[in-house]
Amino acid sequence: MSILTILFILLVISRAAEAQRRLSNITLGSSLTPHSTWPSSSGVYAFGFFPQHVNSYAIGIFLPDKTVVWTANRDSVPTVPDDVVSLRLSTEGRLILRRRQGQDEDSFDHPTNTLLPGQRLPPGKEIFSSASDTDYGRGIFRLKMQTDGFLVQYPINTLDIHPYAYYAQPPNGAVNVSLNLDSDGRLYQLNGSFPLRNITNGGFPTQGYVNLMRLDVGGIFRVYSLSLGNLTMTRRWSSTDDECAPKGFCGINSFCILMDSVPVCQCIPGFVSVQADNHTAGCSRSFSVQGCPEINDRLKYDMRRVDNTEWEDNSYETMFTSEEECSKACLDDCNCETAFYKDGQCKKQRLPLRFGRRSLDSSNMAFVRFSTTVVPDTGGDSDSKIVTKKERRIDILIIGIVIMSIGVLALLVSVFFAHQKRKDYSKISKDDGANYVEGISLQVFTFEHLSEATNNFKEELGRGASGTVFKGVLQNGQKMVAVKRLEKEFAQGEIEFQTELKTIGKMYHRNLVRLLGYCFDGDNKLLVFEYMSNGSLADILFNQEERPSWEERVEIARDISRGILYLHQECETQIIHCIKPQNILMDENWRAKISDFGLAKLLKQDQTNTYTGIRGTKGYVAPEWYQKQAITVKADVYSFGVMLLEIICCRKCVDWNRSEDEAILEEWVYDCYATGKIGNLVGDEMVEERKVERMVKIGIWCVQYDPSLRPTMKKVLLMLEGTVEIPMPPSPNSFLSSI
Known part of the structure; x- marks a missing residue:
């Protein structure tokens, strides 16, 4: 490498103008050892050895915070200290790495994964991501400045064609365009000497900062600023912003989904991760394949559906049919391992699948062949994996005998427990059977039984608008329950009681408190619920000494949204609940469950809104309640939004002990x-501020004054899970300010 090039390494990359004026005193014949460097004249950059892997080094240029911006021989094996004698600038101006087993020469022809101020990416050249944050070898993504003027990102080992691109900047008719970076972070394209387009506007601080562009490990190129004062990278x-956008982020047979904006790789059905800590390694089958099966062997396979995914299209046959016929067509074709279906079009494909990610188009789906008779693939010769028909018959016979034995045992146990249950509830009066509510399977209790279970309603757990909840013990002290005793004036409304009972009794969801039984004895009307051992969300959320961590609060928000979504869309009767932290209860596993359906407004299946008076607790009540407008499920979205903001900040929605600006x-x-x-x-x-900002944006969208601007609970859950983008929300009261 010439002496002019080595000067370029140490001087020009710092600042183009400064490099023209200053020289670094590096004498021909000088050398470096693995523990020394050559600094640039500005002191910002250094050239020499840096750690790579365990007990080995690589050679390159790096910043004061050890950020590597250029790597020599990045695809070669890292050097081992014992093998290296020196890195020498020869008298001929060449950079030579002297090893005990020979020597290497190197050059600084073009960037590796980073553009520094004053550098450019010429037409036809490309930069590659690093293999990992600690391995500066060539990674799996590339950014190419094509000779046709397009700036495009591809995964490695692909053709430079549209199906493989995941980012493209068009040339506007220009060719032979270069990519350039200014000292203030302006990233732009030049057509010769003519400025073509700004990709970023720049304007970032330069005094005490170094701005650079880097193609990150995850395949996204970004502009960063390094503060030379505290060595922080911004x-x-x-x-x-979509970290699942780079094609190939997840390895074969897996697809990328966003969890709170963090990319996570998930295997297709029947596959497991090859390396749990390496998302690029992909997934392999958890069952063995015996080649093309006979028609009768089709029963050993089924098709598993994977919704909202998109993949590389390498299909060998396309047909137009229904979703069900598409799945069946692939199952009947022994060459078909997966099928893609969208809008009536079915495409058959073989494995492996590449470039998988969660699709923004909900009509995209895939069907994957899945073994219903799982035979672990333990390796060895293929002959040893073949299960003969005789062996299968023996297996079926053994399984049949086991199932028959289990059935007989289960029958005996059922008879025993039925007899015991008849004995345990012999105290229930003959009239109780007449009070059984048709259509639900709930346990019937006498008032005396529940009075005894609650020690004459001694330990109060909480009060609501419709009644008081007491702690109780059933099954000889083995089962804790919560007994809700309806207030007398409410209990007189038999219709209301029957409505609530029929509604709650038919519902079951992991994020709803389960109704176990009831008592219907004249004015004494009681409901028996599962016991929540960790109290209400309000108890833990507003306790500054023992409040849950951020990740725990995020999971609580997701639990609540899943429960509300069930009430809105999945249960038989649509319910508007008017939630608040006091009726979100926490079980022994700190899972959030929605309780207290006494405030629920029940809607018929074909009814989308209702007109009613104000209900609920002030602060959580949507504006439309006060305006006597039609009440829809969007009222619950508002209440959830208020509570989500409380979960974020761990404070109440109205607090007059704070300043007027924060109340x-x-x-x-x-x-x-x-x-x-x-x-x-x-x-x-x-x-992390980005995590807080994401949650805040969801909360602000939920508390919009105009119900039509609020998202549905399904959309809210998708945003909480990080699977959809969240646009910038307007001011919650923007509607008020415009009238």
Whole structure:
């Protein structure tokens, strides 16, 4: 490498103008050892050895925070200290790595994964991501400045064609375009010497900062600023915010989904991860395949559906049919291992699947062949994996005998427990049978039984608008329950009681408190629920000493949204609940469950809204309740949004002990969001700001004054799970300010 090139390494990359004026005193014949470097004249950059893997080194240029911006021989094996004698600048101006087993020469022809101020990516050249954050060898993504003027991102080992691109900047008719970076972070394209387009506007600080562009390990190229004062790296711009966008982020037979904006790789049905800590390794079958099966062997396979996914299209046959026929057609074709279906079009395909990700188009789906007779693939010769027909008959016979034995045993146990149950409830009066509510399977209790179970209603757990809840013990002290005793004036309404009972008794969801039984004895009307050992969300959320962690709060929010979604869309009778932290209860596993359906407004299946008076607790009540407008499920979205903001900030929605600016939670949250002070919402708690901002945006959308602007609970859950993008929300009261 010439002496002019080595000067370029150490000087030009720091600042183009400064490099023209200053020279670094590196004498020909100088050398470096694995523990020394050559600094640039600015002191910002250094050239020499840096750690790579365990007990080995690589050679390159790096910043004061050890960020590597160029790597020599990045695809070769890293050097081992004992093998290296020196890195020498020869008298001929060449850079030579002297090893005990020979020597290598190197050059600085073009960037590796980073553009520094003053550098450019010429037409026809490309940069590659690193293999990992600690391995600076060539990774799996590339950014190419094509000779046709397109700036395009591809996975490695693919053709430069549209189906493989996941980012493209068009040339506007220009060719032979270069990619350039200015010192202020402006990333732009030049057509010769003519500025063509700004990709970023730049304007980032330069005094005490170094701005650079890097193609990250995950396949997204970004502009960063390094503060030379505290050596912190700040992300200034990204080519995309969707970290599942890079094709190939997940290995074969797996697809990428976003969980709270973090990309996670998930295997298709019947497959398991090859390496749990390596998302690029992909997934392999958890069952063995015996080749093309006979027609009768089709029973050993089934098709598993994978919704909302998209993949590389390498199909060998396309047909137009229904979803069911598409699945059957692949199952009947022994060459078909998966089928893609969308809008009546069915495409058959073989494995492996590549470039999988969660699709934004809900009509995309895939069907994957899945073995219903799982035979573990333990390796060895293929002959040893073949199960003969005789062996299968023996297996079926053994399984049949086992199933028959289990059936007989289960019958005997059922008879025993039925006899015991008849004995245990012999105290129930003959009239109780007449009070059984048709259509639901609930246990019937006498008032005396529940009075005894609650020790004459001694230990109160909480009060609601419709009644008081007491702690009880059943089954000889083995089972804890919560007994809700309806208030007398409410209990006089037999219709209301029957309505609530029929509704709750038919519902079951992991995020709803389960109704176990009831008592219907004149004015004494009681409901028996499963016992929630960890109290209400309000008990833990507003306890500053023992409040849950950020991740626990996020999971609580997801639990609640799943429960509300069930009430809105999945249960037989649609319910508007008017939730608040006091009726969100926590079980022994700290799972959130919705309780207290005494406030629920029941709707008929074909009814989408209702007109009614104000119900619920002030602060959680949607504006339409006060306006006497039609009440829809969007009223619950508002209540959830208020509670989500409480979950984020661990404070009540209205707190007059705070300053006037902070008293109303939703107004304070939006002010912090609009002014970039998101960190104020979580105080001293260490939480990534992007995670807080994402949750805040969801909350602000939910508390919009106009119900039509609020998302559905299904959309809310998708946003909480990180599977959809969240646009910038308007001010919650923007509708009011415009009238």
